[in-house]
Amino acid sequence: MPHTSCSLFGTPPEDGVAPWPTYVPLAPWFIHGHETLWVDIDSTPEALKTFRERLRPMAHGIRPGSEGHGHLVVVSGLSGTGKSSLLHLCVHELVQMLDVAADRGAHKQNGDGSTAGHNPLWSRRAPARSTCIVGLDGSGNDGHGIGSPPGRTPETSQFEMVIERVVEVVATELGQGPGFSSAHPDPFLAWRALTDILEARDRRLVVIVPHIQWNDAELSRMFLRFCYDRCSRGVVFFVETTNTEVAKDLLPFTERERKSITHLRTTHLQAGDWAKYLEVWMEQDGVPAPTVAIDDDVLDFQPDAWALASISTLQDCLRRVVEEALQENAGHLRRQHVAHWFEAHRPSPDDFKRRGPTR
Structure with a gap:
């Protein structure tokens, strides 16, 4: 059974300001409402x-x-x-x-x-x-x-x-x-x-x-x-x-x-942050449609450690799977949709070797 609906995407308001951090970082000093989208994770x-x-x-x-x-x-x-x-x-x-x-x-x-x-x-x-x-x-x-x-x-x-x-x-x-x-x-x-x-x-x-x-x-x-x-x-x-x-x-x-x-x-995400991230974002008010229902087993999914290195990876995953679900007229997301995305985007050993020190 679907857990609830998730507004992971929204049509930007008339003034062109997109509320979601997949577009821009949250800037509550500039955009009213961004402070309510804050998720206490990692x-x-x-x-x-x-x-x-x-x-x-x-x-x-x-x-x-x-x-x-x-x-x-x-x-x-x-x-x-x-x-x-x-x-x-x-x-x-x-x-x-x-x-x-x-x-x-x-x-x-x-x-x-x-x-x-x-x-x-x-x-x-x-x-x-x-x-x-x-x-x-x-x-x-x-x-x-x-x-x-x-x-x-x-x-x-x-x-x-x-x-x-x-x-x-x-x-x-x-x-x-x-x-x-x-x-x-x-x-x-x-x-x-x-x-x-x-x-x-x-x-x-x-x-x-x-x-x-x-x-x-x-x-x-x-x-x-x-x-x-x-x-x-x-x-x-x-x-x-x-x-x-x-x-x-x-x-x-x-x-x-x-x-x-x-x-x-800031550091890597924790194992339980995936579910916490989803649960908080699913409950936000005032975020524009479309919405996609999410099964409980999606909340139980545990991404591999490489995916927890960046919150942007979780955001990118959710953005893509929701887009695909909307295009396919799927009623809700299931665990296999998310698991398939992470498996398809798993980095190779060479990806880690190419990462040099950052300053």
Whole structure:
């Protein structure tokens, strides 16, 4: 007998925003409803607990100005282990904390600072009251080179690229116009001028840095230092990396500096995460049709260890088998459908040999 129906696919809403992580990572700070699609599996509940324990006590101190401090959050793990969704959920929760802290500072009480109840599912959220959020998607590089200290000619533009991108986006959001960057050609002075504007407007700044490939360990360490040095005056950097040894890169920071650094890790899925993943997603409200019923024996299925290395593998499996079921007008999914997909996509020994170290 079918267990229940599963909305694994949905027609994107009219504004073109797809709610499912098979299309884009969950970004609840940007899309209302994404926070309800979060599934507590693998290592993410512990990572989220660590984030909350670290950031909640100090959120009130993350404010612009010389007396305010910032923070560096590093999210590490292999590709496909949920880093991006974890990072974006943490951004969402941090922004809620900062809104509350800002409201209290202004002697206001607005609950958790959320207006979620007034927004339709999958709609874009209104901008945070206290915070500018800048994502640096598309900031690729050749993996070489490092930025120079203030006042010196840069050897390459790789690190300065990050500052220029943030300055450009935030200055535009603050109504500064295209002349702001040209008026501050030195990246360090431009950054200082930008944080001065944020202070004047009582705005915090969150910068999301997706994984950037660096070709050696020293560059990776220097990039973390580069980001940390700009985490002050109400600025928080979220840095995503596939470098599973990033904890070693954080060792050179002093004990005092590490108080302003939070490291979150994602790992392989656990044996029971397949059923947990399915059960939670099958119960979500508001996700558009079509739906496909799922037999109980699908929940009892245990994927091999190679499939549990990446949540994206489970997502890809479900997406494909649901597509096939819809095309074949099948009433529901059975265990053999899922087992056949995993068997057909089992990696060969050569696939593992080709995987080199990642940084």
